[in-house]
Amino acid sequence: MAAKKLRRARLSQELCERLSRHQITTCQDFLCLSLLDLMKVTGQSYGNVQKLLCKVSLACAPKMQTAYEMKVRRAVNPSSAFLSTSLHGLDKVLHGGVPCGSLTEITSPPGCGKTQFCIMMSVLATLPISMGGLNGAVIYIDTESAFSAERLVEIAGNRFPAYFDSDEKLFSMTCSVYLYRELTCGSVLKRIKSLEEEIISKKVKLIIIDSVASVVRKEFDTKLQGNLTERSNFLARGASLLKYLAEEFSIPVILTNQITTRLSNGPAIQADLVSPADDLSLSEVLDSSLQSHPLVRLPKNRLESSRILLEICLAGASGGRKRESGCVTAALGNTWSHSVNTRLILQYHDLPTRQIRVAKSPVAPFSTFFYTIEKSGFVLQGDPILKVTGGIKQK
Amino acid sequence: MQRDVGSLPLAPALRARLVAAGFQTAQEVLETGPCGLSKDSLLSPEFWLQCTTALGSFENLIVSSRNIEIGISKEEALEALQVVRQECHSDATRTAGAPGTSRKCTALELLEQEQAQGFIITFCSALDNVLGGGVQLTKITEICGAPGVGKTQLCMQLAVDVQIPECFGGLAGEAVFIDTEGSFMVDRVVDIAAACVQHCQLIAEAHQEEDHLKALETFSLESILSHIYYFRCRDYTELLAEVYLLPDFLSEHSKVRLVVIDGIAFPFRHDFEDLSLRTRLLNGLAQQLIIIANDHKAAVVLTNQMTTRIGQSQSTLVPALGESWGHAATVRLIFHWDNNQRLATLYKSPSQKESTIPYHITPHGFRDVQPPAVTQNPEGTEMNPRKRLRREEEK
Numbered sequence: 001m002a003a004k005k006l007r008r009a010r011l012s013q014e015l016c017e018r019l020s021r022h023q024i025t026t027c028q029d030f031l032c033l034s035l036l037d038l039m040k041v042t043g044q045s046y047g048n049v050q051k052l053l054c055k056v057s058l059a060c061a062p063k064m065q066t067a068y069e070m071k072v073r074r075a076v077n078p079s080s081a082f083l084s085t086s087l088h089g090l091d092k093v094l095h096g097g098v099p100c101g102s103l104t105e106i107t108s109p110p111g112c113g114k115t116q117f118c119i120m121m122s123v124l125a126t127l128p129i130s131m132g133g134l135n136g137a138v139i140y141i142d143t144e145s146a147f148s149a150e151r152l153v154e155i156a157g158n159r160f161p162a163y164f165d166s167d168e169k170l171f172s173m174t175c176s177v178y179l180y181r182e183l184t185c186g187s188v189l190k191r192i193k194s195l196e197e198e199i200i201s202k203k204v205k206l207i208i209i210d211s212v213a214s215v216v217r218k219e220f221d222t223k224l225q226g227n228l229t230e231r232s233n234f235l236a237r238g239a240s241l242l243k244y245l246a247e248e249f250s251i252p253v254i255l256t257n258q259i260t261t262r263l264s265n266g267p268a269i270q271a272d273l274v275s276p277a278d279d280l281s282l283s284e285v286l287d288s289s290l291q292s293h294p295l296v297r298l299p300k301n302r303l304e305s306s307r308i309l310l311e312i313c314l315a316g317a318s319g320g321r322k323r324e325s326g327c328v329t330a331a332l333g334n335t336w337s338h339s340v341n342t343r344l345i346l347q348y349h350d351l352p353t354r355q356i357r358v359a360k361s362p363v364a365p366f367s368t369f370f371y372t373i374e375k376s377g378f379v380l381q382g383d384p385i386l387k388v389t390g391g392i393k394q395k
Numbered sequence: 396m397q398r399d400v401g402s403l404p405l406a407p408a409l410r411a412r413l414v415a416a417g418f419q420t421a422q423e424v425l426e427t428g429p430c431g432l433s434k435d436s437l438l439s440p441e442f443w444l445q446c447t448t449a450l451g452s453f454e455n456l457i458v459s460s461r462n463i464e465i466g467i468s469k470e471e472a473l474e475a476l477q478v479v480r481q482e483c484h485s486d487a488t489r490t491a492g493a494p495g496t497s498r499k500c501t502a503l504e505l506l507e508q509e510q511a512q513g514f515i516i517t518f519c520s521a522l523d524n525v526l527g528g529g530v531q532l533t534k535i536t537e538i539c540g541a542p543g544v545g546k547t548q549l550c551m552q553l554a555v556d557v558q559i560p561e562c563f564g565g566l567a568g569e570a571v572f573i574d575t576e577g578s579f580m581v582d583r584v585v586d587i588a589a590a591c592v593q594h595c596q597l598i599a600e601a602h603q604e605e606d607h608l609k610a611l612e613t614f615s616l617e618s619i620l621s622h623i624y625y626f627r628c629r630d631y632t633e634l635l636a637e638v639y640l641l642p643d644f645l646s647e648h649s650k651v652r653l654v655v656i657d658g659i660a661f662p663f664r665h666d667f668e669d670l671s672l673r674t675r676l677l678n679g680l681a682q683q684l685i686i687i688a689n690d691h692k693a694a695v696v697l698t699n700q701m702t703t704r705i706g707q708s709q710s711t712l713v714p715a716l717g718e719s720w721g722h723a724a725t726v727r728l729i730f731h732w733d734n735n736q737r738l739a740t741l742y743k744s745p746s747q748k749e750s751t752i753p754y755h756i757t758p759h760g761f762r763d764v765q766p767p768a769v770t771q772n773p774e775g776t777e778m779n780p781r782k783r784l785r786r787e788e789e790k
Contacts, residue, residue, distance in 0.1 A: 046478075067625055362583055
């Protein structure tokens with residue numbers, strides 16, 4: 001809207017030509033000038049300039065809708081407002097599931113299941129609407145090369161055995177998950193910019209970026225001067241692009257993040273927290289030095305290996321250096337926390353149980369659920385196993 | 396009449412010609428006889444013919460034979476004269492102190508106005524007390540806070556509360572909600588509005604007065620939602636355009652008493668290399684909002700983000716958008732966490748003391764933490780329905 005050319009804002013031809021001589025071609029340039037500048041540039045009197053401002057504003061101002069109209073539109077199409085996570089307790093708390101049209105973030109220490117969650121959501125998005133899915137394609141932007149197609153098929157086959165009973169169904173499901181491997185911040189941003197056309201042509205209903213933090217933290221070292229602002233700029237630009245895509249097409253966007261340790265004394269820690277639920281150190285947590293542990297880089301496509309990994313890491317951490325005091329929160333800073341609308345935090349509890357917490361949500365209070373990772377993906381404890389809608393046989 | 400020609404709101408080119416012709420005050424422009432002017436021979440006689448015909452104040456009109464064209468068309472000349480005349484007229488009335496056009500009044504009149512003005516209650520009596528009754532009309536209130544602390548919740552609560560009928564202690568107004576972050580959730584507003592309607596119904600049942608029941612007929616969920624006017628601005632250009640168009644919108648919808656801009660920081664925090672442009676735009680916005688608040692007797696509520704300020708030894712959270720933005724708002728509230736409790740601090744106010752109170756976000760909306768001590772209100776006027784509102788709710 002901002003880049004709308006003034007010609008299309010119904011200004012007269014000669015005025016547009018005169019303005020373009022001063023390098024003012026878009027509505028954005030026009031509205032950024034003060035009134036005196038505008039008088040000088042257009043050569044019009046004060047009253048006329050105000051009328052011109054109104055005209056240009058009308059051309060790029062958003063349309064008004066009342067809250068009632070929005071509610072009616074939602075009521076007409078209830079299934080399109082959320083993507084059910086098939087975790088019954090979580091869906092209930094979130095009023096339906098992962099909301100469409102806004103950004104959802106999954107944060108956790110390494111190895112808790114972020115990529116598993118993303119793979120599970122990819123399967124869910126391809127399901128037909130009668131089964132709680134969105135009947136669409138999925139765009140999966142992978143920056144850590146952690147995506148495993150084998151696991152995708154395994155989850156699909158075990159979670160919905162009655163639906164994916166034939167190879168063709170599995171095949172068509174895998175055809176609708178589009179994987180992009182991007183390894184730098186710049187390429188991620190370029191990919192996000194190109195998504196608009198892809199969403200329309202491939203009928204995409206879910207965008208997953210796994211993970212934002214790894215690529216950002218690789219490139220921007222915040223200890224170096226100037227990098228902090230560059231990093232915030234990149235994140236803010238990415239966030240606004242993704243928000244635009246989410247709202248324009250009414251689709252959910254899932255992003256994954258890592259954790260970081262904030263080492264500082266007492267009162268400042270509290271001020272930095274997004275919310276108490278965000279402070280992972282309030283419950284059992286791994287020392288974040290594990291993130292640099294060489295073993296952690298191994299692909300986690302087998303449950304066994306990740307469990308062993310964890311034990312090694314725990315042994316290594318507690319044996320060696322003493323645990324530093326500090327608080328452990330989601331990475332990427334405060335500005336990023338403002339940009340995401342919903343935040344879910346995964347954590348270890350007692351192996352193999354882990355917990356998933358709703359840390360930030362406009363509709364849900366803080367809540368915690370325990371889950372395990374099985375062959376069929378996430379299983380909430382206390383959930384009736386595989387309760388799916390639509391006449392599928394229950395286990 | 397002594398107004399300098401350079402300050403008249405004419406087209407710059409015309410103004411330059413008049414100044415070059417040696418005119419210094421508006422009086423000179425209106426009074427210079429054609430003889431004197433033709434001797435200067437800088438303006439065509441046709442122009443002066445228009446002047447004198449328009450003014451009708453000269454009997455003798457001598458058209459000079461020397462006729463030097465400077466290219467002002469007759470329409471332009473007439474327009475210029477109309478502008479000059481209007482400016483002089485309004486200047487004259489202002490100095491004469493005519494009622495209605497002057498902007499001065501005594502402090503007593505202001506006091507009476509302020510006392511007669513209502514407040515927008517927040518349903519959290521502690522916060523209302525700290526603010527001196529609630530969110531004030533004709534003032535800009537800014538709410539800063541970390542992500543997830545409840546700023547948007549309070550905005551949605553206020554958008555509902557402004558519509559409470561007068562017999563229940565509200566303002567019976569409408570609300571404009573300008574959203575830049577996409578955090579407005581209709582479902583949540585439905586919950587808040589339903590709780591508010593239920594609350595009023597309880598009061599009406601308890602008191603059984605005529606006007607209460609009549610007001611309840613029009614105060615329903617549907618009417619509340621229809622009177623929240625929602626605009627979604629995707630970037631700062633759309634925000635600027637919308638604020639330019641807001642006065643016209645408010646003149647059409649004269650019952651609007653609240654303008655909420657949720658997320659004034661978000662569009663200005665990324666992609667802005669030119670910080671001085673940002674400061675200028677923000678100052679312009681602040682001025683326009685103050686004018687809107689005063690002219691239309693509306694309350695303006697803005698939400699701001701927090702940013703990390705890196706100090707020598709530790710970093711602190713401060714409101715975003717810089718120091719100069721801090722002057723824009725009249726009242727500033729900062730929301731923050733203390734362990735598991737949400738707190739609101741009144742940080743800047745012209746009339747109230749700085750204090751901190753706890754608050755809660757319940758499924759019904761923004762509320763107190765515990766029932767306020769009913770006995771501690773000696774000046775609670777017995778017939779004030781607003782006080783009754785709070786007491787009822789804690790039952």
